[in-house]
Amino acid sequence: xxxxNKLRETAKEIISREDVRxxxxxxxxxxxxxxxxxxxxxxxEVDQLIFTPACVNNLATYITLEEKLPVPRGQEPDLRxxxxxxxxxxxxxxxxxxxENAYDRDRILxxxxxxxxxxxxxxxxxxFPDVLGxxxxxxxxxxFVLIYDGRREEVPREELLADKCRRCRYPTPLVxxxxxxxxxxxxxxxxxxxxxxxxxxxxxxxxxxxxxxxxRCIRCYSCRNVxxxxxxxxxxxxxxxxxxIRRSVDISENTVFHVARAYHLAGRCxxxxxxxxxxxxxxxxxxxxxxxxxxxxxxxxxxxxxxxDAPPLLSSYRPDDPEDFIL
Amino acid sequence: MAAKKLSKEKVGEVLQELSKFRLITPVxxxxxxxxxxxxxxxxxxxxxxxxxVPPKKVVFxxxxxxFRFTLGNPELREKNVEEEGTTVIFGxxxxxxxxxSIVDKLFSWDxxxxxxxKRRELTTLVGMACVQPPSINCFCTSLGGSPFGKxxxxxxLVDMGDHYLFQSLTEKGGRLxxxxxxxxEEAPAGEEEKASSMEEEAKAKIIRSIDPQGIxxxxxxxxxHPLWKRVSDSCLGCGICTYLCPTxxxxxxxxEVERGEGRRARMWDSCMFCEYTLHASGHNPRPTxxxxxxxxxxxxxSYYPKRFDVIACVGCGRCINLCPxxxxxxxxxxxxxxx
Amino acid sequence: MxxxxxxxxxxxxxxxxxxxxxxxxxxxxxxxxxxxxxxxWNHRPGQCAMVGIPGVGESMFCIxxxxxxxxxxxxxxxxxxxxxxxxxxxxxxxxxxxxxPLGNWFPMDEWKGKNIVTIGGGIGQAxxxxxxxxxxxxxxxxxxxxxxxxxxxxxxxxxxxxxxxxMACGDCCCHxxxxxxxxxxxxxVGFVPQLLMEVSPSPENTIAVTxxxxxxxxxxxxxxxxxxxxxxxxxxxxxxxxxxxIGKCGRCNVGHIYICKDGPVFSYAQIKDIxxxxx
Numbered sequence: 001x002x003x004x005n006k007l008r009e010t011a012k013e014i015i016s017r018e019d020v021r022x023x024x025x026x027x028x029x030x031x032x033x034x035x036x037x038x039x040x041x042x043x044x045e046v047d048q049l050i051f052t053p054a055c056v057n058n059l060a061t062y063i064t065l066e067e068k069l070p071v072p073r074g075q076e077p078d079l080r081x082x083x084x085x086x087x088x089x090x091x092x093x094x095x096x097x098x099x100e101n102a103y104d105r106d107r108i109l110x111x112x113x114x115x116x117x118x119x120x121x122x123x124x125x126x127x128f129p130d131v132l133g134x135x136x137x138x139x140x141x142x143x144f145v146l147i148y149d150g151r152r153e154e155v156p157r158e159e160l161l162a163d164k165c166r167r168c169r170y171p172t173p174l175v176x177x178x179x180x181x182x183x184x185x186x187x188x189x190x191x192x193x194x195x196x197x198x199x200x201x202x203x204x205x206x207x208x209x210x211x212x213x214x215x216r217c218i219r220c221y222s223c224r225n226v227x228x229x230x231x232x233x234x235x236x237x238x239x240x241x242x243x244x245i246r247r248s249v250d251i252s253e254n255t256v257f258h259v260a261r262a263y264h265l266a267g268r269c270x271x272x273x274x275x276x277x278x279x280x281x282x283x284x285x286x287x288x289x290x291x292x293x294x295x296x297x298x299x300x301x302x303x304x305x306x307x308x309d310a311p312p313l314l315s316s317y318r319p320d321d322p323e324d325f326i327l
Numbered sequence: 328m329a330a331k332k333l334s335k336e337k338v339g340e341v342l343q344e345l346s347k348f349r350l351i352t353p354v355x356x357x358x359x360x361x362x363x364x365x366x367x368x369x370x371x372x373x374x375x376x377x378x379x380v381p382p383k384k385v386v387f388x389x390x391x392x393x394f395r396f397t398l399g400n401p402e403l404r405e406k407n408v409e410e411e412g413t414t415v416i417f418g419x420x421x422x423x424x425x426x427x428s429i430v431d432k433l434f435s436w437d438x439x440x441x442x443x444x445k446r447r448e449l450t451t452l453v454g455m456a457c458v459q460p461p462s463i464n465c466f467c468t469s470l471g472g473s474p475f476g477k478x479x480x481x482x483x484l485v486d487m488g489d490h491y492l493f494q495s496l497t498e499k500g501g502r503l504x505x506x507x508x509x510x511x512e513e514a515p516a517g518e519e520e521k522a523s524s525m526e527e528e529a530k531a532k533i534i535r536s537i538d539p540q541g542i543x544x545x546x547x548x549x550x551x552h553p554l555w556k557r558v559s560d561s562c563l564g565c566g567i568c569t570y571l572c573p574t575x576x577x578x579x580x581x582x583e584v585e586r587g588e589g590r591r592a593r594m595w596d597s598c599m600f601c602e603y604t605l606h607a608s609g610h611n612p613r614p615t616x617x618x619x620x621x622x623x624x625x626x627x628x629s630y631y632p633k634r635f636d637v638i639a640c641v642g643c644g645r646c647i648n649l650c651p652x653x654x655x656x657x658x659x660x661x662x663x664x665x666x
Numbered sequence: 667m668x669x670x671x672x673x674x675x676x677x678x679x680x681x682x683x684x685x686x687x688x689x690x691x692x693x694x695x696x697x698x699x700x701x702x703x704x705x706x707w708n709h710r711p712g713q714c715a716m717v718g719i720p721g722v723g724e725s726m727f728c729i730x731x732x733x734x735x736x737x738x739x740x741x742x743x744x745x746x747x748x749x750x751x752x753x754x755x756x757x758x759x760x761x762x763x764x765x766x767p768l769g770n771w772f773p774m775d776e777w778k779g780k781n782i783v784t785i786g787g788g789i790g791q792a793x794x795x796x797x798x799x800x801x802x803x804x805x806x807x808x809x810x811x812x813x814x815x816x817x818x819x820x821x822x823x824x825x826x827x828x829x830x831x832x833m834a835c836g837d838c839c840c841h842x843x844x845x846x847x848x849x850x851x852x853x854x855v856g857f858v859p860q861l862l863m864e865v866s867p868s869p870e871n872t873i874a875v876t877x878x879x880x881x882x883x884x885x886x887x888x889x890x891x892x893x894x895x896x897x898x899x900x901x902x903x904x905x906x907x908x909x910x911x912i913g914k915c916g917r918c919n920v921g922h923i924y925i926c927k928d929g930p931v932f933s934y935a936q937i938k939d940i941x942x943x944x945x
Contacts, residue, residue, distance in 0.1 A: 029653040030647070030653055030655040030657070030658050031463055031464055031535075031647065031655070032463070034653050035653075036561060036652055036653035036654075037560070037561040037652055039557070039560040039561065057651075057652060061563075062561070065563065065564070067601075067614060067615040067616070069614055069615065129462070129463070130463060131463070132463045132534050132535070212356060212357070213357075216356055216359060216361065218380060218389065218566075218570050218571075218595075219566075220565050220566040220567045220570050220571075220597075221565050221566060221600070222563060222565035222566070222567050222651055224565075225563040225564050225565040226563050226565070226651055238602060240747075240748050241747075241748050246581065246583055247579055247581050247594050247596075248390040248581065248583065248592050248594050249389045249390045249594060249595070250390060274651075277651070278563075278565075278567075278651035280379055280380075280567050280571060280649045281356075281359050281361070281379055281380070282357060282358060282359050393671045393672075394671070394672060394720075396720045396721070398721055401675045401699065401761055403672055403673070403675075403720065403763075405669055405672055433913070433914060434914060436913060437912070437913060437927065438670040438912040438913065438914070439670075440670075440914055441669050441670075441671075442671075547921065547922075547940075550941040550942075551941070576914075576916065577915055577916035577917060578909070578910075578914070578915045578916075579909055579915070580723070580724075580909045580910060580915065581723065582720060582721050582722055582723045584721045589720060589721045591671075591720060593910075593915075596915070596916075596917070598916065598917070603907075603917055604906065604907050604917060605907065606906075606907050607725075607746040607747030607748070607749075607750065607907075608746050608747075612906065612920075612942070622919075622942075625921075626916075626919065629922065630919065630921065630922035633922045634922065
C-alpha cells in the first residue's frame with residue numbers, strides 16, 4: 001500500500017518546483033466511498049491527496065483534455081510541466097499518447113503508483129447504498145476494508161475488485177519519474193474468455209445483444225471524453241461538413257458511433273476500462289474494445305501503450321510493407 | 328377527491344387496462360432502470376429507486392421530428408403529435424413530475440412550443456411516492472419538493488404494504504380514476520393520515536441539503552470567482568449531468584436528408600459540450616469547461632429563477648450519482664454560499 | 667397559434683455580392699411565396715429572421731431592410747459555415763425559407779426628435795441599415811443623421827451604391843473609413859473608433875447605435891463615453907449561436923438574457939453589468 005505521508009511529501013516536493021504548473025492526483029469524494037481527481041497548484045494543497053483502491057479514475061486523460069486557448073498578444077504560453085499520478089493501466093495511456101506525439105516527454109512528470117487493484121464502485125455502492133460517509137477503502141491482504149462512521153467492514157477482495165483488475169498484466173507503471181511504492185508483479189493474466197464468449201454467439205444473437213445495449217445509449221459522449229486516447233480537436237463524430245454521424249439518437253446512429261469509435265481505438269486502446277465505468281446506461285464497451293485488442297494482438301503481435309518508441313500500429317508506414325499503397 | 332385503495336394484486340390488470348393507451352413504466356434493461364413503453368404488464372418494474380434516464384424523455388423525446396419535406400417540393404409537412412395518442416406514465420417519482428412543471432414554464436413562454444405542450448396535454452402522470460429516498464444524494468426537500476410531492480402529478484400512489492393508496496389530484500387524474508373504478512376500492516380508515524406520517528418519515532431520511540435562499544441573487548456577483556476553475560478542473564465536458572437532469576431542456580436543431588426525403592429534427596443538446604456555443608466564425612464565448620460549468624450552475628440557480636421564479640433543479644441527485652468524476656452540485660452550491 | 671418552428675416559403679427576387687473573398691457578403695432580396703403573409707408580417711428595424719434551406723439548416727440574420735421598404739426583405743449574409751455556404755449558392759428565382767420576425771427592435775418611436783449617430787464596421791452595417799433607411803423614409807421625425815462606417819478595405823465596404831447615394835444626398839452626414847492607406851481612397855484612413863473621435867458627435871439629444879466586430883465595439887464604447895454619451899444613449903446588437911430563435915433551445919443566453927428574445931437590440935445600460943456580454 002502506498003504510504004500516504006510519502007505520497008504527500010513527494011507531491012509537495014514536486015509542486016514546489018518552479019517548472020511544475022500543476023499536479024493531478026486523487027482526493028476523497030463527496031459521498032459514499034468515492035475518490036475523485038484532485039488538481040493541486042500549490043504546496044499548501046497536498047494534504048487532500050490520497051491513494052486507495054477507490055482511486056479508479058484514469059488521470060492521464062486530463063493531459064490531453066486541457067483546452068489550449070490562444071494566448072493573448074504579448075503573453076507567453078505556460079509550458080511548465082504537468083505532474084500526474086498514474087497506476088499501471090493509466091501509465092499505458094501516457095505512453096500511447098507520447099507514441100502518437102500528442103506531447104513531448106518533458107511536458108509531464110509522472111508519479112507512478114504500483115497498483116494492487118481498484119474496486120468496482122457500482123458493487124461498493126450496491127453493497128453499502130446508505131453510506132453518506134466520508135468513507136474510505138483500504139486493502140489488507142486479500143480483503144478490502146471499508147471504513148465509515150467509525151465502523152470497519154471487511155469484504156473479500158474478490159467480491160469488490162474491478163473486472164479489469166482481474167486480468168491486469170501491467171500493475172506497475174511502465175513510465176515514471178518517481179515510483180511511490182514497491183513494484184507489483186503481475187497477479188493476473190488475460191485469457192480473453194469474455195471476448196471468446198462474444199465471438200461464439202451467432203450473428204442474430206450478437207445483433208440482439210448489441211441492439212438492447214445501443215438502444216439505451218443517450219450519446220452523452222462520456223465514453224469518448226473520458227478516453228485518454230480520444231483527443232482529436234475536431235472529432236469525426238462531431239463534424240458537420242461532412243456529417244459522418246447525425247446528432248439524432250436512434251439505434252442506427254448509436255451503433256455507428258460506438259463501432260466507429262471502437263475502430264478508431266484499434267491498436268490504441270490501452271484497456272483502462274474507463275469508458276465502460278463512466279457509461280450511465282451500462283453499455284459493455286470494453287467487450288467491443290477488447291475484441292479489437294485481441295484481434296490486434298493476434299494479427300500484429302502488438303500491444304499499444306507499452307513502448308514509447310513503438311510507432312503507432314495503424315498510422316505508420318514502412319517502405320517494405322507488403323501493401324504497396326498506404327491505404 | 329377521497330383516496331382509494333389499489334390492491335397490489337390488481338396492478339397487473341390495471342396496467343393491462345392502461346395498455347390500450349401508450350403505457351410507459353419503469354423497466355429494467357439489464358440492470359439499468361429506464362422508462363419505456365410496455366406491452367406486457369410483467370415488464371413494469373415498480374419497486375425501484377429512480378430511473379437512470381428521467382421520464383422527461385417521454386414528453387420531450389431525445390430526438391423528434393419538427394417537420395418533413397421532399398427535396399424539390401416546397402411543402403413542409405408538420406409533425407402531428409396528436410398521432411402519438413394518449414400516454415400514461417405509470418410509476419414516476421414526484422421529483423420528475425415536479426421537474427416537468429418547471430420546464431413547462433419555458434416551453435409556454437411567449438411562443439408556445441406545440442410539440443412539447445401537446446404531448447404534455449396528452450400525458451397523464453401517475454406518480455409513486457418515495458417511501459424511502461431513492462439515494463443518499465436526494466435533496467428534493469431543499470428545493471420545495473417532497474418524496475410524496477404532488478406538484479405536477481395527476482395521481483399519486485403510496486405504497487402501504489399490500490396495496491397502494493391511490494389519490495387523484497387533477498381532472499386528468501379524476502378521469503383515470505373513473506376509468507379504473509372497477510379495480511379500486513374504498514381506502515381503509517386513517518390511511519391518509521398514515522400516508523402523511525410516512526411522508527414525514529421519508530423526509531427525515533433525506534440527509535443532504537442546501538439552503539437555496541439568496542443563491543440566485545448571489546451567483547452573478549461570483550462571475551470572476553476562482554471557485555469555477557476549481558470545480559470544473561476535473562470535468563470531462565460530457566453530457567451526463569444535463570441529459571440525466573429532469574429539468575434540463577436544451578436542444579439542437581438539425582436537418583437530415585436521405586435519398587430526397589428529409590426532416591428538420593430537434594434533439595437534446597448539452598451546454599457542457601464545447602460546440603454548444605461555437606460560432607461558425609470559429610469564435611466560442613465559452614471555450615473551456617470553466618465557463619460552461621459556471622453557465623450551467625448559474626442558469627439553473629440564477630437565470631431561470633430570475634425569469635420564472637423557480638429554481639431549475641428538483642434535487643433528484645442523478646447528476647451527483649452519475650458524474651464520472653464526482654463533481655457534486657451540492658458541494659458547488661456550498662462553495663457559492665460561503666464565497 | 668401558428669407553429670413557431672415552421673418557416674415561410676419565399677422567393678429570391680435579386681441577389682448580389684457586396685464584398686469579395688473567402689468570407690464574402692451576399693445580399694438577398696426576398697419576397698414571400700404567399701402574398702398573404704405580408705398582411706400579418708410586421709417587422710421593425712433591428713429584428714431578425716431565421717433564413718434557411720430545408721435539408722441544410724437555418725441561421726439567424728438581421729433583417730437588413732426597413733419596414734418602410736415594402737414588398738421585400740433584405741438579408742446580407744457572410745459566408746462562414748455550412749448554412750451560409752449553401753445560401754450563397756442561391757440566385758434570383760430560387761426558393762428560400764424565412765421564419766420571423768424574431769427578437770426585439772430599436773425603439774424608433776422613442777427616438778423621434780433625436781439626432782442619431784450610427785457607427786458600423788464591416789458586416790455590422792447590416793443591422794444599422796434598416797435604422798438609417800427608416801429615418802430617411804421618415805426624415806422629418808428625426809434630427810441629424812450621422813453615419814460612420816468603416817471596413818478593412820474599400821472592397822470590403824457593404825452597400826457601396828447606397829453610401830454613394832447618401833453622400834450625394836443632403837439628408838445625412840456620411841463618414842467612411844478604411845483601415846489602411848489605399849490608392850484612390852479620398853476619405854478617412856484608420857479604424858472606426860478613431861473616425862468616431864474625428865467626427866466627434868455631440869451627445870446632446872443624441873442616440874448612438876453601434877454594431878461591428880467585438881474589438882471595434884469595445885473601443886467605440888470607450889470613445890462614446892469620452893465624448894459624453896451615457897449608457898442609455900448607446901445601443902448595440904449582440905449575437906450568439908442560435909437554433910430555435912424563440913427562446914427554447916437555451917443556447918443563445920448571455921447571462922440571464924436570451925439574445926433571440928430579449929435582444930438582439932440592447933442599450934449599453936442594459937448589458938454593461940452582464941460580464942458574459944463582453945466575453
